């Protein structure tokens with residue numbers, strides 16, 4: 001093992017010949033064996049050819065003969081393998097990998113654990129692993145429960161929020177494995193934790209989106225159903241009527257039929273536009289548009305003060321203005337005034353639509369332009385709508401280089417303004 005022949009070795013002091021070192025202990029094995037009569041432990045020694053070897057020594061003192069009997073077994077390869085493995089675990093960055101003793105106290109730490117949980121090794125060794133759990137989980141006995149499940153089933157997997165040293169939370173994927181020695185006694189647990197906060201947030205976002213989508217589809221279905229019911233009602237009246245009655249019916253029902261058809265087309269147009277927006281397939285024209293002409297088309301109310309040319313897609317500008325006007329009317333008591341004001345700044349043409357309606361609570365103003373957002377209030381619960389209008393209108397306005405803004409709102413009413421870039425003279 002050491003490379004020396006019997007002749008070379010006899011009479012030599014072994015510690016000097018083999019350059020024996022005692023890792024982890026300051027006192028030499030010789031001192032120990034003299035005091036206690038026996039010694040066991042690891043040594044680092046050097047072979048004749050200079051190679052370093054790790055040995056497991058079992059020494060005994062033969063008092064009668066005044067000799068020390070040394071049995072040294074080489075374990076260099078095993079040590080190297082376990083050292084390599086320890087290094088591997090220590091250097092893993094994306095997973096917190098650490099050991100717990102049988103009572104759940106932390107007994108090893110790696111780079112990933114430091115990064116994910118924020119504790120340095122010396123701060124955390126010896127601490128009970130429940131330190132990583134939120135207070136409510138500790139109170140519910142979750143850490144203990146997980147150890148018990150690991151003991152019973154061999155391993156336990158869990159997903160949940162955990163706490164970093166600085167108190168912030170992260171969403172963790174955790175696996176705890178129970179460790180047993182050869183005699184079947186529990187020696188502790190291995191715990192691997194991964195920070196999957198980003199994945200969890202994305203999951204939550206998709207879930208929320210899914211939810212708001214189905215709520216939205218329900219709303220749309222509801223909104224389409226009521227004009228459809230009216231159309232169907234008139235159709236069956238027509239079918240059953242005599243020719244004279246038909247003429248009379250025609251006169252009476254045409255305005256309602258027209259209004260309902262417009263209502264449905266507007267809804268369908270809005271849906272198509274939202275779908276285009278979401279898919280990124282929205283194409284906008286950049287024509288020279290006379291805002292006042294479009295406003296005139298939107299409602300007889302809008303009157304041109306002046307020719308006010310902006311750049312934009314006329315159909316979309318029309319869509320935005322009708323939406324603003326219909327909101328102004330929908331969310332105002334009947335008999336109140338809706339005012340349309342056209343003016344310009346240096347770079348923008350503006351159509352402001354002011355109403356004397358219910359107004360928008362301050363707390364809802366921030367989210368007003370979010371997708372499918374509707375102000376929650378009992379007084380306008382019955383008002384039809386999908387929460388698409390403002391979102392779509394603002395998006396369209398912005399993509400045309402303009403904007404749609406809430407200028408003011410309060411108990412006296414609201415004022416929305418469409419701003420569009422002026423066309424060159």
Ligand code: ADP
Pocket residue numbers: 323327328329331355357358359360368373374375376380384385386387388389390391414
């Ligand atoms: P909706 O289809 O619900 O009208 P919008 O996106 O057009 O959708 O509007 C979003 C919400 O903003 C509405 O539900 C409404 O509560 C509020 N809102 C919009 N315009 C006005 C207004 N002029 N006055 C008061 N509230 C308004």
